[in-house]
Amino acid sequence: xxxxxxxxxxxxxxxxxxxxxxxxxxxxxxxxxxxxxxxxxxxxxxxxxxxxxxxxxxxxxxxxxxxxxxxxxxxxxxxxxxxxxxxxxxxxxxxxxxxxxxxxxxxxxxxxxxxxxxxxxxxxxxxxxxxxxxxxxxxxxxxxxxxxxxxxxxxxxxxxxxxxxxxxxxxxxxxxxxxxxxxxxxxxxxxxxxxxxxxxxxxxxxxxxxxxxxxxxxxxxxxxxxxxxxxxxxxxxxxxxxxxxxxxxxxxx
Numbered sequence: 656x657x658x659x660x661x662x663x664x665x666x667x668x669x670x671x672x673x674x675x676x677x678x679x680x681x682x683x684x685x686x687x688x689x690x691x692x693x694x695x696x697x698x699x700x701x702x703x704x705x706x707x708x709x710x711x712x713x714x715x716x717x718x719x720x721x722x723x724x725x726x727x728x729x730x731x732x733x734x735x736x737x738x739x740x741x742x743x744x745x746x747x748x749x750x751x752x753x754x755x756x757x758x759x760x761x762x763x764x765x766x767x768x769x770x771x772x773x774x775x776x777x778x779x780x781x782x783x784x785x786x787x788x789x790x791x792x793x794x795x796x797x798x799x800x801x802x803x804x805x806x807x808x809x810x811x812x813x814x815x816x817x818x819x820x821x822x823x824x825x826x827x828x829x830x831x832x833x834x835x836x837x838x839x840x841x842x843x844x845x846x847x848x849x850x851x852x853x854x855x856x857x858x859x860x861x862x863x864x865x866x867x868x869x870x871x872x873x874x875x876x877x878x879x880x881x882x883x884x885x886x887x888x889x890x891x892x893x894x895x896x897x898x899x900x901x902x903x904x905x906x907x908x
Contacts, residue, residue, distance in 0.1 A: 675891055676859050678715070678879040680792050682762045689737060692717075696859070696877040696884060699792060704877055704884070708900050710740045713857035714898050718742055718854040720825070727824050728798055729817065732844055732853040734760045738784045747844030752795065753860075754814060756822040757838040760860055761862055762875075763794070764838075773837075773869060781815060784840065813841045821852065829863065834872065834895040837862035858888055 675697035680689045692710035697703045714736075722734040726900040734743040741899045757780050764780075783800055797815075800806050806814070818841050829836045839861040842854025854860070858873035867871060871879075872887045892900075 663816040670831045675701070676710075677855070682743070683764045684843065686746045688744050689748065690742050690744060692742075692855075692857075696874050698734045698878040699873075706877075709885065709888050711900055712892045713855065713859055714742055716892065716895060718857045719884075719895060719897050720828075723823060724824060724852065725827060728795045729824070730849060730851045731820055732846065732851050735905045744853060745846060745851075747851060749842060749844040749853060750814075752783045752800060753792075753840045753842050753854075754842045754873065755782055755784055755838060756781050756818050758822070759835065759837045759862075759864075761837050773864075778806045779781045781817060781818055787893070810845065810850050817843070817850065817852065825856075830866070834891070834894060835866050835869075837864055858891055863891055 669708055676695050678691045678693065680691070682689050684766050692714035694705050694707060694710045695703050696706050696709060718733065718736050721731045725731055725733075730746040732747050734745060737743055757764055758776060759773050760768065760774045760776065761774075764770070764782075765772045783795050783797065785800075785805070786792055793849065795803075797811055800811060807861055821841060822836070822839065826836050827840065839856070841852060841860075843850055844853040845851075861873060862869065862875060863872045870887075872891045873904065875883070876884045876887050889900075
């Protein structure tokens, strides 16, 4: 566990977990959590692989997209970039499930419906994904979430409205960069009485296809053993125009 004051004055304390691609830490600043993005990609079975610079791409992309959403009136838990791989967030009560918004048939949706992958849906659809004790994600609907007392009905309504609005904003954002937003998985938390977006927005939890070639520019390149994972992440990073990966330009250097 890292302890001691950093250049920004924040003290990173004990690890409080996180998925395979990130690590979350408590800090000495009340109500603030630090998230570090790792150079790891992972699949649903827990298989991982190291991909150079991937943590920088995912961290900076998350910060950039959260800022963009905030300019459109979306409330988030994001605070600031601490380094090239670290972001700070307001500590919120994070819901145990994610909300997946789909614009095209892909992944498990294609498997369970039989609709060909890549087919555009007539309108976006949403589903909830929870995690069991083994970390495996499973589908549940809103009635399930309410019956299991995972969320209050009013908060679920707000969350769903926010998810569709976020999806609408990001569809336009990526379209300007010749990328189709196939689907995305969103995490929400409760900050007092307010439902806010938290988590990440990167190729780890979004399916992003080149609009012209339909080339996959996301973590499916690892999940499906397609190769060129790093190249796909760097291509999205380049199209977003966030900046260089040169060491002298990294925030934490």
